[in-house]
Amino acid sequence: MTPIINAKNLRKIYRIKRQHPGAWNAVKSIFFPDYEQRVAVDDIDFSLDEGCLAALVGPNGAGKSTLIKMLVGVLRRDAGDLDVMGLDPFNHRMRYVRNIGVVFGQRTNLLWDLSVQDSFELHRAVFGIPRRDFLCRLDELRALFNLDEILRQPARTLSLGQTMRADVAQVLLQQPKILFLDEPTIGLDVLSVKSLIAALRKVNSLYATTIVVTSHDLTVIEELCSNVVLLDKGRVIFDGTVNKAVDTYGNYRKLRFQFTHEQNLAMALELIAGAMPKMLQRIATRRESLELSTVLASDDVDFARLLELAQRLRDESGLREFSMEKPTLKEVILHVFS
Amino acid sequence: MSIMRTLLLVLRFMGVHMKTMLLYRTNFFVGLTSQIIYTVLSLSFVGAFLAGGRVINGWDFGRIIFLLGFGDVAFGLSAIFLFRIFVGFEQTYIIHGGLDKLLVQPLCILFNLMLRNMDLNQGAVVIKGIVVMLIGAQLSGTVWTTALVLLVAVLALSGAMVYCAVYVAFLTLGFWFRRRNSLVGPMLSMNYLVQYPLSIYPTPLQVFLTLFIPLGLATYYPARAFLEIQEDGALINLAWWPLPLLGLCSLVLASVVFHVGLRNYASSGT
Amino acid sequence: MSFPSRGRFLPLARWAGLEAYVQAARVAIRQAVCYPADIFIEFISYPFAFLGYFFFVAALFGSGGSVQGYGLSTLITYFSLGWVLRMIVDQRLDGNVAALVQSGGVVSHLVRPVDFLHYLFAGFVGRGCLRFCFYALPAILMLTTLFGEDISLRSGDVGWFILYALVAFRMAFELQMLLGLTAFFLTMNHQISWTVDMTIRLISGLIVPLNLFPEPLFRILELLPFQYLYFKPIQVFLHPAEIWNMLAGLTVGMLWTLGLALCNRTVFRAALRRHVIYGS
Numbered sequence: 001m002t003p004i005i006n007a008k009n010l011r012k013i014y015r016i017k018r019q020h021p022g023a024w025n026a027v028k029s030i031f032f033p034d035y036e037q038r039v040a041v042d043d044i045d046f047s048l049d050e051g052c053l054a055a056l057v058g059p060n061g062a063g064k065s066t067l068i069k070m071l072v073g074v075l076r077r078d079a080g081d082l083d084v085m086g087l088d089p090f091n092h093r094m095r096y097v098r099n100i101g102v103v104f105g106q107r108t109n110l111l112w113d114l115s116v117q118d119s120f121e122l123h124r125a126v127f128g129i130p131r132r133d134f135l136c137r138l139d140e141l142r143a144l145f146n147l148d149e150i151l152r153q154p155a156r157t158l159s160l161g162q163t164m165r166a167d168v169a170q171v172l173l174q175q176p177k178i179l180f181l182d183e184p185t186i187g188l189d190v191l192s193v194k195s196l197i198a199a200l201r202k203v204n205s206l207y208a209t210t211i212v213v214t215s216h217d218l219t220v221i222e223e224l225c226s227n228v229v230l231l232d233k234g235r236v237i238f239d240g241t242v243n244k245a246v247d248t249y250g251n252y253r254k255l256r257f258q259f260t261h262e263q264n265l266a267m268a269l270e271l272i273a274g275a276m277p278k279m280l281q282r283i284a285t286r287r288e289s290l291e292l293s294t295v296l297a298s299d300d301v302d303f304a305r306l307l308e309l310a311q312r313l314r315d316e317s318g319l320r321e322f323s324m325e326k327p328t329l330k331e332v333i334l335h336v337f338s
Numbered sequence: 339m340s341i342m343r344t345l346l347l348v349l350r351f352m353g354v355h356m357k358t359m360l361l362y363r364t365n366f367f368v369g370l371t372s373q374i375i376y377t378v379l380s381l382s383f384v385g386a387f388l389a390g391g392r393v394i395n396g397w398d399f400g401r402i403i404f405l406l407g408f409g410d411v412a413f414g415l416s417a418i419f420l421f422r423i424f425v426g427f428e429q430t431y432i433i434h435g436g437l438d439k440l441l442v443q444p445l446c447i448l449f450n451l452m453l454r455n456m457d458l459n460q461g462a463v464v465i466k467g468i469v470v471m472l473i474g475a476q477l478s479g480t481v482w483t484t485a486l487v488l489l490v491a492v493l494a495l496s497g498a499m500v501y502c503a504v505y506v507a508f509l510t511l512g513f514w515f516r517r518r519n520s521l522v523g524p525m526l527s528m529n530y531l532v533q534y535p536l537s538i539y540p541t542p543l544q545v546f547l548t549l550f551i552p553l554g555l556a557t558y559y560p561a562r563a564f565l566e567i568q569e570d571g572a573l574i575n576l577a578w579w580p581l582p583l584l585g586l587c588s589l590v591l592a593s594v595v596f597h598v599g600l601r602n603y604a605s606s607g608t
Numbered sequence: 609m610s611f612p613s614r615g616r617f618l619p620l621a622r623w624a625g626l627e628a629y630v631q632a633a634r635v636a637i638r639q640a641v642c643y644p645a646d647i648f649i650e651f652i653s654y655p656f657a658f659l660g661y662f663f664f665v666a667a668l669f670g671s672g673g674s675v676q677g678y679g680l681s682t683l684i685t686y687f688s689l690g691w692v693l694r695m696i697v698d699q700r701l702d703g704n705v706a707a708l709v710q711s712g713g714v715v716s717h718l719v720r721p722v723d724f725l726h727y728l729f730a731g732f733v734g735r736g737c738l739r740f741c742f743y744a745l746p747a748i749l750m751l752t753t754l755f756g757e758d759i760s761l762r763s764g765d766v767g768w769f770i771l772y773a774l775v776a777f778r779m780a781f782e783l784q785m786l787l788g789l790t791a792f793f794l795t796m797n798h799q800i801s802w803t804v805d806m807t808i809r810l811i812s813g814l815i816v817p818l819n820l821f822p823e824p825l826f827r828i829l830e831l832l833p834f835q836y837l838y839f840k841p842i843q844v845f846l847h848p849a850e851i852w853n854m855l856a857g858l859t860v861g862m863l864w865t866l867g868l869a870l871c872n873r874t875v876f877r878a879a880l881r882r883h884v885i886y887g888s
Contacts, residue, residue, distance in 0.1 A: 074718045076881050094721050102719040109716055111635060113642040118635070125631035126720050365799070372803035379810050383661065386820040387668055387675060394667050520649045527656035534660050538667035540754075543659075 003047040004178065004210055005071065009080035012041040012066050040066040042234035043080070048212065048227060050177075053204055055221040056214040058231035059337050064214045067231065068182050071212070072102050085177060098127060101171030105183030108163050109170060110155035116166045117151045120173065127174040134173060140206075141169040144199050161192030168196070172203065178210045179203070185217045193217070197224045218330035228329070230336060237336065242329055250332040253298050254325045255279075255306075257313065258291045264318040268292060271317055275309045276302075344449075351453040359458055369459045373466055380406055380533055395537045396567045400477025404565060406533055407474055408490075409557035410467025412497030413529065417460035419452040420505045425522055427512045437603070448506065448596055478565060486564075493560035493578060496585030500556035503588035506596050513599035532557045537569050544573045555584055628722050633734030640738055651743050655750065658691045661815070662755060676820060682846060683817075684758040688751050689845060690814045690838045693773060695743040696736050697780035697837075701728070702804075705788025706796040718880075725785065725872060732781045765845045768854050772841035775861040779836055782868035783808065789872060792879035813839025833864035 015035040019025075041063045048054050056064045069075035070082060073089030073096050082089060087096045103109070110119045124134045142148055145165045150158055158166065164184055171179065179200075185193045197220060203209050215221055221228060228245050230238040238245055259265060265285060269292070273280050283294045301324075313319035327335070359366060381403065388399040397405070431437040431451075440450050471490075480486065508525060532553045536544050547554040562569070563578035640647065662684060669680035678686070705728070708714050717724050752759060787804055790796055809815055812834035819826055829835060840861060844854055 069715075072719055074715050093718070094723075097719055098721045100719070104715065107713065107716060111639065113639050114635065118638070122631050122635050126628040126722050128627065128721070368797075368799050368803065372799055372806070375803055375806050375810075379806055379815060382810060382821075383664075383815050386816045387665065390675075392668060392673075394664070520646050524649060524653040524656055527653040530657045531660050534664050538663040539659075540663075 002050055004050040004085055005046075005048040005212075006083040007047065007071075007080065008045050008082075010041055010044050010067075010070065010077055010082060011039070011079035012063075012070060012075065013078050014038045014040055039234050041070070041077075044231075044234070044236045046229055046236050046239040048210065048229075050210055051204070051208045052227045053200070053211045053225045054213070054227040054229060055225040056212065056229050056231060057218070057221060057333055061233075062231040063234040064231055065182065066234075068180060068212070068214055072100065072180055073097060098174065099176055100178045100180060101168075101174065101176035102180045103164075103167045103171055103182070103184060105164075105181070105186045108155060109167055110158075110163065112156050113154050115152050115154055116147070116158075119155065119166070120170055123170050123173055129174050133175070137173055137175060141172055144202055145169045146195070160187045161189065161196075164188060164192070164196060165199070168199070172207075172209070175207070176209065178212065181211070181213045181215075183215060184213065185215055185220050193220060200224060218333055221333075222329045228333075230333065232337065246327065246329055246332050249336050250327045250329075251298055252295050252327060252335075253301055254293065254295055254327060254331075256291055256293045256321070256323045256325075257310075257319060258289070258321040260290070260318040260320050262287060262290060265290065265292065268313055268317040268319070271312055272309065275312070276305060347453065351456060352458070355456045355458050366459055366462070370462045373462055377406070377410075377466060377470060395535060395569050397535050398478065400474050400479075401561075401565050401567065402474070402534070404471055404474030404478060405535065405557065405561045407467045407469070407471030408494065408497070408561040408564075409529070409532060410463050411471060411494045412467075412501055412556045412560075414460050414463030414467055415494065415498035416501035416505060417463060418456060418458065420455075420502055420509075421460055422455040422457045423451050423509060424505045424525075427509050432512060432603075447600060448593060480565075489578065490564055492582055493564055496582040497556040497560050499582075499585035499589045500552055503585075503592035504551060504553065504556075506589075506592040510592075510596045510599040513603045528553055535562070535569070536573070541573065548573060552584075552588065555581065555588075629726060629730035632722075632727050632730035633737075636731035636734035637738045640735060647742055651746065654691065654695055654743065654747065658687065661687050662751075666755070666758075678817060678820065681758045681760050684751075684755045685760055685846060686817060686842050688748070688755075688759055689769075689842045692744045692747055693776060693838060693841065694809075694814060695747055696739045697777055698805075699732060699735055699739070699784065700801070701732060701781065701784035702787035702796070702801050703798065705785060706791035706801075709788070709791040710796075725869075725876065728785065729778075729781055736777065765848050768848065768858075769841055769845040771858055772836070772844050772861065775858065775865055776837050776841050779833065779861070779865045779868065782865060782872055783837075785872050786868060786875070789875045789879065792875075808834055808837070811835075812837040813842070817842075833861075833868070836861040836864060 014037070016038060017029065018034045018036045019029065020034070044063075044067075056067060058064050066075065070077050071084060071089060073093045076090045084096070085099060089096050109123075110116060111122065120138065123129075124131075129137075142151075145168065147166065147169055150162050150166060155163060155166070168179075168181070168184070184196065188196070200211055201224065204211055211224075213220070213225065222242075226241060228238065228240070228242055229236060230245070238248065240248075257268065259268060265287070269280070269283070269285075272283070272292075278300065279294055279296065283292055285292055306324075310319065310322045313322075384399065384402050384406070388394070388402065391398065394402075431440075437447075440447055475482070508521075511521075528547075528551065531539075531543075532547065536547055536554045536558045539547070544554070548559075559576050560578070560581050563576060563581065568575065665680060665683045665687075669683065673679070674682075708717075714724070717727065720727075787801065788796070811818075811829055811832065814837070818829050818835055818839045821829065840857060844857070848854065
């Protein structure tokens with residue numbers, strides 16, 4: 001697999017004008033502005049292979065937006081090398097942009113008052129897509145994104161879910177090699193998110209389009225992506241496949257004990273205190289769902305003693321259900337960033 | 339509500355608005371600059387054509403300038419209370435339901451609206467108008483006596499009342515038509531028409547500006563009465579004393595219409 | 609197929625590489641036409657704004673008389689041409705561009721393989737055509753009804769007027785664009801927009817023919833580009849001079865416009881380099 005996106009020593013620093021109170025300072029700042037430096041992207045390296053489904057994940061202020069804007073050619077980098085499909089996004093913008101599709105989650109590209117069809121036509125003209133390719137591709141996308149019902153409606157009458165479908169379909173018309181999605185699921189209901197994810201997976205498998213997504217919704221990342229790049233404070237903490245992420249950071253197991261009556265909980269806690277006191281340190285009690293749960297490092301899990309304890313709890317303490325789970329990517333990420 | 343309490347409320351709100359104005363000082367200076375340029379624009383036109391002592395229907399350069407200034411004063415006084423609401427009524431109060439908040443306050447709605455939306459920046463328009471008016475009066479050879487000062491004040495107030503009435507009536511449309519907002523543009527453009535003596539316009543337009551959208555009653559008729567110009571061929575020749583009465587009546591009428599609209603709005607449970 | 613071929617001249621445009629821009633112009637027209645009420649309302653505000661000037665000079669010079677060679681007929685024609693031009697170019701593009709900049713919407717334009725400035729000009733042209741049909745023509749009708757006998761149109765001068773008017777059209781676009789682009793660097797709002805517009809109205813000759821100003825002021829204004837918006841085109845129509853004279857004037861106007869266009873391009877590029885584009 002060849003890397004399609006290559007970033008080396010990428011840096012971006014924002015200069016923010018500092019404001020001081022008072023009229024004299026206000027005047028002074030026009031002539032002698034006082035800038036504060038904020039490093040948004042701090043010397044990062046990473047690469048993404050062609051055809052992968054990648055997620056850029058991180059808390060607010062981690063540099064996700066900055067990074068994706070640099071990748072898309074909208075923001076100039078301050079230092080380092082950035083190579084996407086052999087082009088420099090910012091300096092070769094016109095050429096570069098023909099081969100990518102970008103959707104910004106909170107901003108639609110559709111014409112507000114005219115129909116989706118009209119937006120697509122304009123898009124076709126803007127990207128210089130030959131009519132035959134356009135019509136052929138449109139047919140495929142209509143099926144994939146269920147567009148028939150909304151093609152003739154103006155964007156202002158569409159729901160958020162419909163708008164997002166139309167937006168993504170629109171940028172796929174020029175058959176881009178890479179699809180960038182910045183927060184595509186904000187405001188979408190659960191069903192819309194599910195259908196969007198399904199459509200994106202199909203796009204990736206049908207056309208081998210590389211898909212790069214930033215999202216706060218970790219479920220999206222979990223269900224869609226094969227690669228994840230974890231960012232924090234402008235640095236890359238992790239860059240690799242989802243499985244590797246879970247293995248690297250998901251080195252713990254979640255244990256859940258569910259009981260039949262509330263009285264059992266106290267007794268269970270005593271039993272656990274006697275048998276495996278270390279588990280007691282991080283145990284959480286939920287009275288409404290009658291359960292005790294805890295997280296253990298997987299190295300600390302002694303299966304024999306655990307099963308023995310479970311047996312005792314069942315016999316003496318009304319244990320109804322016991323489970324041990326590997327964490328999901330979402331939990332891993334939350335764990336990493338908490 | 340007692341007069342004392344009313345006055346105190348007005349002063350309190352003015353205080354609040356002044357504090358906000360200080361925070362947005364730049365806005366004030368930008369506003370002042372734009373007003374000055376507006377006046378320069380108007381004066382340039384009139385000056386270019388009336389320089390050299392030309393006269394239109396008895397109005398010479400000085401008198402036209404007086405009219406300009408007077409119009410500014412009348413508009414400015416009404417704008418202090420109504421400009422902001424006039425421009426943004428639907429947006430803030432109807433679409434976003436801000437009116438409901440006011441309906442549960444123990445104060446007359448219209449009064450409440452005006453207090454909350456005072457735009458003291460328009461005071462600059464009033465001051466500018468007074469200056470221009472004084473210059474115009476000087477050029478037309480007016481000799482100021484106490485009586486004349488009182489007269490001009492009364493006339494300016496009646497002009498302001500007519501302006502207020504027009505804007506309040508216009509506001510009321512907002513209860514029924516949601517997209518009234520875009521009509522703000524043409525309404526403000528009408529101020530360009532009343533910068534000049536109405537006698538230059540054909541009769542239908544004069545009737546329109548006297549009876550339908552009576553901006554003429556706010557600017558032209560008072561100024562003409564003050565300057566004691568007799569125009570043959572003008573629509574009507576009004577003396578000064580009907581004008582304050584007309585101002586008061588129009589304001590009362592407009593308030594009534596507003597409250598009718600308000601009751602309609604409130605009872606329809608929007 | 610549900611996409612019928614649109615427009616007979618699109619193939620030609622495609623050949624010239626201009627298809628994107630032609631479509632942009634058409635879309636701009638169609639978007640504006642979605643709100644016919646707004647079109648009507650905006651139209652009304654123009655007569656309110658300009659009728660005062662007409663009736664004023666009509667009352668002043670109705671029975672003869674003139675100022676420095678400007679008699680009633682000349683003045684009425686002058687204002688008619690000026691305001692008709694204005695209705696076509698007064699698109700408040702500066703406000704739209706500023707809003708685009710401040711909301712971060714510029715980003716959407718940057719991820720398309722079209723030139724931002726050319727794209728906006730295409731929209732400007734589209735709307736200009738719309739305004740010609742729905743604003744200028746009715747206004748001409750109104751003015752000829754009111755002042756018909758005073759407007760003098762001599763057929764020989766139309767050609768030069770149109771050439772100068774085209775330059776004025778482009779220059780108006782560049783000026784509005786420049787004002788809008790300052791939103792990248794300074795706060796821009798409606799008030800500032802209005803102030804600049806008023807100033808330009810005055811110094812470009814829309815309100816008063818520039819040679820009616822005092823001599824020193826006139827000399828200064830002759831050094832500025834704004835005269836090419838209204839004064840020069842109208843002068844070329846009212847008082848045509850020798851061909852070389854008019855050609856020279858046209859060239860100067862084009863040079864000013866080119867200069868402004870280059871300025872805008874530089875400003876835009878600088879803005880992209882230096883600035884954070886807001887958004888998420």
